[in-house]
Amino acid sequence: MLLGAPLLAVVATLLISSLLVVWAGAPVGQAYALLLEGGFGSRFAWTETLTRATPLILTGLAAAVAFKARLYNIGGEGQLYAGAIAAVAVGGLHGGAGFSAPTWVLFPLMMLAAATAGALLLLGPALLKSRLGVDEVVTTLLLNFIVLLGVSALLDGPMKDASAMGWPQSVAIADRLQLSQLVERGRVHTGLLWALALAPVLWALLAFTTTGFEIRAVGANARAAGFAGMPVAWVTVKVALLSGALAGLAGAIEVAGRAGYVTLDMSPGYGSSGVVIAMLAALNPLGVVAAAVFVAGILVGADSMSRAVGVPTYIADVIVAVSLITMLIATLLTQYRIRFDRS
Amino acid sequence: MTEPVLQFSGITKRFGALVANDAISLTLARGEVLALLGENGAGKSTLVSILFGHYRADAGTITVDGRPLPPGNPSAALAAGIGMVHQHFSLADNLSVLDNVMLGTEPLWQPFSRRAAARAALQDTAQRFGLQVNADSRIKDLSVGERQRVEILKALLPFGRRRGARVLILDEPTAVLTPQESESLFATLSQLVAQGLSVIFISHKLDEVLRVSHRIAVLRAGKLVAEMPAAGASKAMLAQAMVGRDVPRVVRVPTPAGAAALAQTPVCELRKLSVRGAGPWPQLDGVNLALRPGEVVAIAGVAGNGQQALADLLHGLIAADAGSVTLAGRAMPATPRDWIAAGVARIPEDRHAVGVVGDLPLWENAVLERYASPAFARGGLIKRGVVTAFAQRLVERYDVRGTEGAGLATPTRALSGGNMQKLILGRVLMTGPQLGRSAGNTEAGDADATSAPLLIVANQPTWGLDVGAVAYVHAQLLAACAAGAALLLISEDLDEVFALADRIAVMHHGRLTPARPVADWTLAAIGLAMAGVAASSELADAA
Numbered sequence: 001m002l003l004g005a006p007l008l009a010v011v012a013t014l015l016i017s018s019l020l021v022v023w024a025g026a027p028v029g030q031a032y033a034l035l036l037e038g039g040f041g042s043r044f045a046w047t048e049t050l051t052r053a054t055p056l057i058l059t060g061l062a063a064a065v066a067f068k069a070r071l072y073n074i075g076g077e078g079q080l081y082a083g084a085i086a087a088v089a090v091g092g093l094h095g096g097a098g099f100s101a102p103t104w105v106l107f108p109l110m111m112l113a114a115a116t117a118g119a120l121l122l123l124g125p126a127l128l129k130s131r132l133g134v135d136e137v138v139t140t141l142l143l144n145f146i147v148l149l150g151v152s153a154l155l156d157g158p159m160k161d162a163s164a165m166g167w168p169q170s171v172a173i174a175d176r177l178q179l180s181q182l183v184e185r186g187r188v189h190t191g192l193l194w195a196l197a198l199a200p201v202l203w204a205l206l207a208f209t210t211t212g213f214e215i216r217a218v219g220a221n222a223r224a225a226g227f228a229g230m231p232v233a234w235v236t237v238k239v240a241l242l243s244g245a246l247a248g249l250a251g252a253i254e255v256a257g258r259a260g261y262v263t264l265d266m267s268p269g270y271g272s273s274g275v276v277i278a279m280l281a282a283l284n285p286l287g288v289v290a291a292a293v294f295v296a297g298i299l300v301g302a303d304s305m306s307r308a309v310g311v312p313t314y315i316a317d318v319i320v321a322v323s324l325i326t327m328l329i330a331t332l333l334t335q336y337r338i339r340f341d342r343s
Numbered sequence: 344m345t346e347p348v349l350q351f352s353g354i355t356k357r358f359g360a361l362v363a364n365d366a367i368s369l370t371l372a373r374g375e376v377l378a379l380l381g382e383n384g385a386g387k388s389t390l391v392s393i394l395f396g397h398y399r400a401d402a403g404t405i406t407v408d409g410r411p412l413p414p415g416n417p418s419a420a421l422a423a424g425i426g427m428v429h430q431h432f433s434l435a436d437n438l439s440v441l442d443n444v445m446l447g448t449e450p451l452w453q454p455f456s457r458r459a460a461a462r463a464a465l466q467d468t469a470q471r472f473g474l475q476v477n478a479d480s481r482i483k484d485l486s487v488g489e490r491q492r493v494e495i496l497k498a499l500l501p502f503g504r505r506r507g508a509r510v511l512i513l514d515e516p517t518a519v520l521t522p523q524e525s526e527s528l529f530a531t532l533s534q535l536v537a538q539g540l541s542v543i544f545i546s547h548k549l550d551e552v553l554r555v556s557h558r559i560a561v562l563r564a565g566k567l568v569a570e571m572p573a574a575g576a577s578k579a580m581l582a583q584a585m586v587g588r589d590v591p592r593v594v595r596v597p598t599p600a601g602a603a604a605l606a607q608t609p610v611c612e613l614r615k616l617s618v619r620g621a622g623p624w625p626q627l628d629g630v631n632l633a634l635r636p637g638e639v640v641a642i643a644g645v646a647g648n649g650q651q652a653l654a655d656l657l658h659g660l661i662a663a664d665a666g667s668v669t670l671a672g673r674a675m676p677a678t679p680r681d682w683i684a685a686g687v688a689r690i691p692e693d694r695h696a697v698g699v700v701g702d703l704p705l706w707e708n709a710v711l712e713r714y715a716s717p718a719f720a721r722g723g724l725i726k727r728g729v730v731t732a733f734a735q736r737l738v739e740r741y742d743v744r745g746t747e748g749a750g751l752a753t754p755t756r757a758l759s760g761g762n763m764q765k766l767i768l769g770r771v772l773m774t775g776p777q778l779g780r781s782a783g784n785t786e787a788g789d790a791d792a793t794s795a796p797l798l799i800v801a802n803q804p805t806w807g808l809d810v811g812a813v814a815y816v817h818a819q820l821l822a823a824c825a826a827g828a829a830l831l832l833i834s835e836d837l838d839e840v841f842a843l844a845d846r847i848a849v850m851h852h853g854r855l856t857p858a859r860p861v862a863d864w865t866l867a868a869i870g871l872a873m874a875g876v877a878a879s880s881e882l883a884d885a886a
Contacts, residue, residue, distance in 0.1 A: 209723050210715050213707065220702040227658065227689075227697045228711040229680035
């Protein structure tokens with residue numbers, strides 16, 4: 001039961017996507033073999049997949065915790081960029097020198113700034129929802145565009161790296177604030193450990209604490225939770241802060257673990273993929289890790305598949321998107337039993 | 344006797360170890376109303392679901408007009424002329440009556456809707472059975488009784504893929520109706536059977552079963568335990584057959600020192616309370632009421648006359664626009680938490696939507712109101728051991744059943760209405776007035792209340808429950824009162840009001856008559872007050 005829906009969804013997704021592979025004129029078996037090999041088939045593939053999985057775990061957790069309380073945060077992308085910008089603002093201004101503070105002060109400050117930026121970005125929609133009943137799907141979704149345009153303005157304005165030869169690119173954070181590599185000859189960085197540590201923390205928060213109980217109760221039946229004396233509006237705000245902070249952290253960790261600066265193509269839709277991952281994981285924080293690795297593997301594997309058999313890399317986005325739809329359907333279907341009619 | 348329209352032969356259905364239906368054989372004659380009587384969980388719904396093809400029987404067959412009905416096939420049941428009206432309506436609120444009866448009748452590939460034909464069929468059927476509705480009204484503008492009429496019409500209408508039901512199953516049809524609407528339903532039923540239809544009437548209300556049916560079949564624990572003609576059956580007989588023992592009749596013995604109770608200081612006082620309403624009259628209009636320890640005050644009235652606002656106010660959900668509410672001499676803010684902390688046991692009208700979080704397990708719902716109290720949590724961590732032990736005691740003490748499979752982890756939505764209500768009762772009565780009193784004492788025993796709540800505010804506490812569960816709920820409420828709690832009982836069930844109350848007040852258009860001792864009321868006087876005819880001043884003169 002626990003794995004039924006996700007497995008069903010993945011199988012259905014691969015079947016549906018194979019139609020597109022055929023359409024692109026490639027042999028399905030070979031294409032999927034290449035996809036798998038490119039994502040999980042070698043040491044290099046694994047380091048790349050885990051590098052991709054790092055922000056995806058965090059945005060997946062952000063979506064999962066918010067959805068658990070029925071706060072549909074579709075704004076992970078915007079919160080991720082807000083976190084990235086905040087990280088650079090703390091750790092990268094003044095020509096990369098940062099504030100003249102020791103690393104052990106500056107690094108937490110940078111992460112805190114990123115988490116706060118993400119949290120504050122979601123606070124508005126959460127308050128609008130709990131006070132005025134404004135649909136948070138609309139507000140968070142639209143905020144993504146506002147944030148991206150704002151980031152674009154910053155990258156061409158006050159945060160522009162003058163030495164980047166005209167590219168819209170922010171200044172870099174100080175070298176001493178960068179996350180170190182986890183393995184030799186691979187891009188995977190210690191941010192992965194952060195993400196892996198946060199998943200069980202969030203799981204325990206939901207399962208064992210009063211706050212987690214409130215989140216689950218408000219999500220399952222807000223009226224009953226309110227009747228029983230739970231502070232429904234405050235729970236929504238708490239969840240928004242938590243969810244936004246996680247997505248903001250994803251941005252900061254991506255900056256600190258990868259390029260060190262912000263560009264407009266820094267995230268290939270990590271925020272929205274987080275929604276898919278949360279759904280694939282059935283909103284279970286531990287499942288988010290597995291789902292994020294799966295999605296990252298497909299994204300990475302699609303690159304090498306595309307090079308070898310000429311299927312466009314968009315196939316990866318299609319697979320991820322279709323898996324969201326099949327997961328939603330599979331979740332519905334697992335509530336039924338298959339029965340064969342003898343008559 | 345005429346040839347049976349419908350025949351169940353040896354229907355057996357098991358769910359794991361539970362035998363929901365045990366070799367049930369029953370027949371239904373043309374033009375007959377057969378009442379299916381039984382407590383919650385007796386197997387009534389299972390039997391009907393098998394008939395309707397939602398479940399497949401493990402053994403036994405069903406024949407309709409002498410032909411076997413293919414099992415597990417709802418469309419075959421529909422085609423055989425079996426129609427069902429569920430307790431919870433399946434109507435689209437924003438569509439018209441005509442749209443609703445047409446929904447699902449036409450194939451998807453048919454290019455145009457045959458609205459004119461549907462309208463003609465609807466008018467014809469409505470005429471034939473005396474079920475008048477306006478085909479163009481939107482469902483959301485209809486009363487509950489009218490909505491039910493639409494559901495019945497939907498089942499009866501021969502249009503498109505539907506042939507029109509000849510056997511109509513009504514599942515607890517009066518649970519949502521006012522007495523007047525119930526009367527009109529009964530009239531409809533007699534018209535239906537006069538035209539040769541057969542009706543299966545599922546209920547656990549003895550009065551109406553005796554009133555409308557020709558024959559009564561009683562189910563208990565999956566077995567058919569009695570089958571008798573309605574003529575000659577008595578309530579006592581049926582009740583005993585239903586529960587398998589004599590039903591303890593709960594009758595309130597007025598407090599011996601009634602006068603002394605009246606002299607006591609009220610625990611809760613409402614003074615000139617008003618709550619504005621969206622309709623033509625305020626939801627509450629200058630309501631005065633005093634509740635004293637150990638007494639039961641019942642609020643009678645037709646649904647929708649402000650009872651909900653009064654309950655919401657005393658549940659801490661809304662604030663009054665004018666007037667004051669004091670509890671133990673303290674003005675109360677409109678937050679549920681403060682009311683719980685002050686020792687108010689609150690029983691909401693809608694158990695499913697408001698009383699419990701259905702998706703969460705039973706043990707978590709047992710502490711839904713007190714999860715953060717020092718007895719159940721420390722440092723933000725829920726003491727799972729203490730909570731589950733508390734839930735286990737609650738299940739045992741309040742006889743909550745339906746936890747055989749998953750135990751305390753059973754999702755609360757899986758409980759029957761009666762068991763859900765027992766869970767809520769246990770939650771509010773076992774926890775008492777000690778939330779927030781952090782004694783630093785964290786032993787398991789402290790999770791239980793040592794004293795009764797100050798005040799119990801129960802809104803329709805036995806709505807939709809079977810006889811056994813009703814008696815149980817009444818007994819628990821009265822026991823809490825005997826221990827010193829004041830009980831405010833809001834009920835539309837006059838039998839309940841008279842059985843439990845020390846004093847009765849009647850609500851009409853947001854106004855409340857003075858609460859007078861039960862002895863001062865006659866049924867006629869209450870009826871007049873419910874209709875708003877008798878001004879409270881006249882009553883005062885009469886008293």
